[in-house]
C-alpha cells in the first residue's frame with residue numbers, strides 16, 4: 001500500500017516527514033508520519049493529533065504505542081500523523097500565527113488557500129483514500145483541567161453503519177464520559193461552528209471517526225497519556241488488529257447535551273468542583289473574589305456533570321468556568 005506516495009510492504013515500519021509548505025526563512029514546513037503495516041491484512045486505523053497545536057497528551061501516547069507495537073502482532077495498518085498543525089505546535093498555541101485559522105474548521109482544505117487550508121488539504125486528500133477508521137486526539141485548552149472523554153457525532157450525511165460504528169468504537173475506547181452529539185441539535189458549544197471539522201468530514205466520507213479529548217492542553221499529563229494509550233489498544237483489539245482481551249464492559253456515561261458555564265464577574269475564581277463531579281441543581285460551582293470581598297457565586301441551575309473546569313484562576317466576565325454535561329444516561 002502507498003501512504004503519501006511511499007510504498008509500504010507487509011511487515012514494514014515507515015517513519016518520515018512529509019513536506020506540507022514552506023516558510024519565508026527558507027525552511028520546509030513538515031509533518032511527521034509513522035506507519036506500521038502488519039504482516040497480515042486487516043483494517044487501516046489512522047490516528048491524528050495536534051490539529052490544535054497545544055494539545056499534547058495524545059501525541060505522546062501515539063509515539064509510545066507505535067514503538068511498542070511489533071509488525072508480527074498487527075493485522076492491518078496503523079497510520080499516525082501526530083502533529084497536523086506544525087506551525088501552531090511550534091508556537092505552543094491552538095492556531096498558527098501564519099493565518100490564525102482554526103485548522104479543525106478547514107477540512108477538506110484548499111490547495112490554493114491559506115496555510116491551515118493547504119495543510120488540511122494535503123492531509124485529508126490522503127486520509128480519505130486510505131483510512132478505514134480515524135481517532136482524532138484533542139485536549140481542552142491549557143486553562144482547563146478535564147476528565148478524559150470521547151465525542152462521537154451523529155452526522156446526517158453519514159450512513160447508519162458509520163454513525164453506529166463511530167459510537168461503538170468511542171465507547172470501546174474505554175473512558176466513562178462519552179459525548180454523543182447530534183449535529184442537528186448541537187448548540188452552545190465551542191467553536192460554535194461545526195463545519196470543516198476533521199471528524200465530521202471523515203464521517204461524511206463514511207469513515208467512522210471520533211474525537212478523544214485527553215485532559216488539559218499545553219502540558220503532558222501522564223494519567224491522560226495512559227488513558228489515550230489504553231484507548232488506542234482497546235479500539236485496535238475491537239477492530240481485530242491486535243490480540244487483546246477487551247476490558248469487561250463497564251458502565252459508560254453518555255452525555256447528550258453539554259454547555260459552557262461562563263463568569264458574570266471579573267476577578268479570581270475558586271472552583272468548588274473538579275472534573276468528573278456530578279453537581280446537583282443548586283450546588284455551588286465557583287466563587288469569584290476580588291481583594292476585598294466575594295464578588296459572586298455560580299450555582300448549578302440543573303443537575304450537571306463536570307467535564308472540564310477552569311484551571312487558571314484569572315477570570316473576566318464572559319470567560320468560561322466549566323464545560324458541563326446537562327443531559328445524560330448510563331449504559332453498558
Ligand SMILES: [Zn+2]
Nearest residue numbers: 052055138139
Ligand atoms: Zn482541539
